[in-house]
Amino acid sequence: MTTIWIVVLASLATVLTRIIPYFLGKRFSKNRILDDLSKVLPTASFALLVVYAFQDVSLGSVSSYLPALVSAIVVVAISWKTENFLLSIFVGSGIYIFIVNFMV
Amino acid sequence: MVTFRKALMDSLPVMVAYIFLGIGYGMLMEQHGHSLLLTTSISLFTFAGSAQFALIGFLSAGITPYAIFFLILIINARHIFYGISMNQEYKTMGKWKWYLYLSLTDETFTILKTNDHQEGIDRKKYLLFLSSLNQFYWVLGSVLGHLLGSLIPFEIKGLEFILSALFLSAFVLQIKKKNNRVAGAIGMVVSIVCLWLFQENFVAFAMIGIVSLLLLNEFRAKKKVSTK
Numbered sequence: 001m002t003t004i005w006i007v008v009l010a011s012l013a014t015v016l017t018r019i020i021p022y023f024l025g026k027r028f029s030k031n032r033i034l035d036d037l038s039k040v041l042p043t044a045s046f047a048l049l050v051v052y053a054f055q056d057v058s059l060g061s062v063s064s065y066l067p068a069l070v071s072a073i074v075v076v077a078i079s080w081k082t083e084n085f086l087l088s089i090f091v092g093s094g095i096y097i098f099i100v101n102f103m104v
Numbered sequence: 105m106v107t108f109r110k111a112l113m114d115s116l117p118v119m120v121a122y123i124f125l126g127i128g129y130g131m132l133m134e135q136h137g138h139s140l141l142l143t144t145s146i147s148l149f150t151f152a153g154s155a156q157f158a159l160i161g162f163l164s165a166g167i168t169p170y171a172i173f174f175l176i177l178i179i180n181a182r183h184i185f186y187g188i189s190m191n192q193e194y195k196t197m198g199k200w201k202w203y204l205y206l207s208l209t210d211e212t213f214t215i216l217k218t219n220d221h222q223e224g225i226d227r228k229k230y231l232l233f234l235s236s237l238n239q240f241y242w243v244l245g246s247v248l249g250h251l252l253g254s255l256i257p258f259e260i261k262g263l264e265f266i267l268s269a270l271f272l273s274a275f276v277l278q279i280k281k282k283n284n285r286v287a288g289a290i291g292m293v294v295s296i297v298c299l300w301l302f303q304e305n306f307v308a309f310a311m312i313g314i315v316s317l318l319l320l321n322e323f324r325a326k327k328k329v330s331t332k
Contacts, residue, residue, distance in 0.1 A: 006169045010159050011149040013176035018205050021187025036322050038189045040287035042217045044314050045185045046275035047291025049210055051299055052307060053268035075269045079276035085218055089117045092269040100262040
């Protein structure tokens with residue numbers, strides 16, 4: 001029984017974080033603040049997600065940071081040059097997966 | 105049809121990542137003795153990867169339900185940024201908006217925002233196709249992992265990098281546009297400083313810092329315009 005209760009609460013907490021923006025939007029519909037924020041938040045969110053995704057890379061261990069660094073550079077270079085989202089993701093992660101499975 | 109094909113194409117990295125990470129999740133749930141029904145319902149109704157993995161730990165650690173509620177709230181707080189960014193668009197979606205809000209993961213948000221100027225596709229359908237495809241992959245992976253987990257003999261390391269690459273590429277594409285660079289710099293610097301200060305609990309702190317600086321910056325920009 002406790003398990004079900006915990007799972008319901010966990011879902012509820014997640015739903016809350018996803019639905020709060022809707023109510024914020026209603027509450028501040030006459031205010032420009034949210035509209036202004038919504039234009040700059042995506043870029044800032046992606047920055048946050050990048051740090052979030054790379055937080056476990058250990059700078060003290062070459063076998064941890066080198067594959068991540070090399071692949072990240074490839075992703076950045078392809079994205080910047082070609083603006084091809086899918087290509088940069090697949091080439092970058094292909095290189096990463098190859099290195100960590102066959103070279104380290 | 106064109107719209108569906110585009111959504112399917114754009115979801116490919118997430119397809120690979122969610123199915124394999126979902127398999128990992130389903131396997132772990134099964135190893136912890138949870139039922140297939142539980143695995144499936146959590147993936148359907150919570151649908152938040154990092155929170156779901158954390159939840160497995162919470163369940164076996166015997167933390168009280170209310171503490172779990174707040175922990176999950178903190179883990180998922182970053183979703184608030186995504187919803188705020190999507191409000192304008194979701195407003196036009198009628199009753200479908202509820203599904204779109206509730207299925208907005210890190211990855212779905214990243215793909216929707218990165219592909220927001222496309223000709224020849226039905227944007228409303230695109231939002232729905234992409235969101236539901238991504239959820240489908242995650243639920244499919246979870247179920248497969250739960251059922252067949254023990255039969256999968258090999259492990260491919262590093263698949264989670266697909267998601268890191270997704271965020272990194274999205275970030276680069278944003279800051280190619282000059283007027284996004286201040287927001288990008290604020291997001292990057294605040295996040296790194298907060299990670300350094302607060303380690304794995306940095307996200308909520310970073311969010312507060314990011315919003316404060318972004319608002320301050322908007323305010324300054326407006327003041328400059330009005331004094332000119």
